[in-house]
Amino acid sequence: MRKMLVALPMVALVAACGSGGGSGNAAAQMKVVGSSTVYPFTTAVAEVFQRANPGSSVIVESTGTGAGIKLFCEGVGGQTPDMVNASRQMKASEYETCAQNGAKNVIEVPIGIDGLTLIQAKEQAPLNLTVDQIYKALAADPFGKGANKAQTWKDVDPSLPATKIRVLGPPPTSGTRDSLAELILTKGCESDPAMKELKKTDEDKHKSVCTKIREDGAYVEAGENDNLLVQKVSADPGALGVLGFSFLEENADRVSPVSIAGIAPTEATISDLSYPGSRKLYVYVKGEHLAAKPSIKSFIEAYAKAWGKGGPLEKKGLVPLHDAEATAATAQATGLKPLDPSSLK
Secondary structure, three states: OOOEEEOOOOOOOOOOHHHOOOOHHHHOEEEEEEOOOOHHHHHHHHHHHHHHOOOOEEEEEOOOHHHHHHHHOOOOOOOOOOEEEEOOOOOHHHHHHHHHOOOOOEEEEEEEEEEEEEEEEOOOOOOEEOHHHHHHHHEOOHHHOOOOOOOEHHHHOOOOOOOEOOEEEOOOOOHHHHHHHHHHHHHHHOOOHHHHHHHHHOHHHHHHHHHOEOOOOOEEEOOOOHHHHHHHHHOOOOOEEEEEHHHHHHOOOOEEEOEEOOEOOOHHHHHOOOOOOEEEEEEEEEHHHOOOOOHHHHHHHHHHHHOOOOOHHHHOOOEOOOHHHHHHHHHHHHHOOEOOHHHOO
16 A cells, blocks of 8 residues: 655656756655655655745655665656655665666665564563574575475474464565565574575575565565554454564554564664664665755755654654764765665675
8 A cells, every 4th residue: 555645736747857957846846755664754854844845845655665766766857756765775786777777876865773573462472583483484495495384383483372373564565575584584594504505505596595485374465554564463463563663663552562582672772783673774865856856955954854863753763873874874964975886785
């Protein structure tokens, strides 16, 4: 399901942003797509920005990180997004698509830290899982030894409850799904030394074995609407959900976190990266659009004013960057230096 914020009626966008031929009104309009996790933060900034800048219009759509980057990278001009929210870093292959379509000046702005969070209904007994237990429960082919037969968490590990495995999570287009694969599943898979060796000899097979999720009903793709996911989990005792930390904080009266390796997701454990699901969040800007839409620069500067310690975005669940990373992010929000594609994976 897509979520959209439209503060002012949408009119014709710049026909060719690279030519700088937009009218003043069109140049005040911005379109942002992407991550459902970053969506509430960007919409909060957009609301404040529009009040402070009468005549500006910011449209924010929740499409998922992967789908958003695909739209962002379709080219340059008024029919393509100006920015994309991302709950993971852009991939090298995605940047190549951007560049091939004329969007070569991609600007990466880290906005804060989030925790990939497993949740359960509030009334459930506290649950503590390890990354290898989560991997064994969700992998289609655990450690390359055949189809996953585990039906309950007790089947995964005798120390766990005999509760049916049912995990509601994001679809493949979501950055949160990518983060689940990178931060949890792959680390769980590589608890077996043979899987680390497999990566050296057959990277494609390693990726399949370590990140492919079973499709027999144990994992349920719950779409891009994280609020709806919270509702489903809170009404389904025994089910777990996968989403961003901010949605846990907003719904603490209905759901509670699952600890990973004995560490619960909190602002402190996410900030110091001790929580296994910690991850950076980003906004990407299309540099080719800056000349035609100078309000983009002002919008990113407004974002920077909101993401700090004690700021409005922290109150919405965003964990602020600290020390050198915070300083670098603020400088980037002002300088808007295009990224070096060699830094991408």
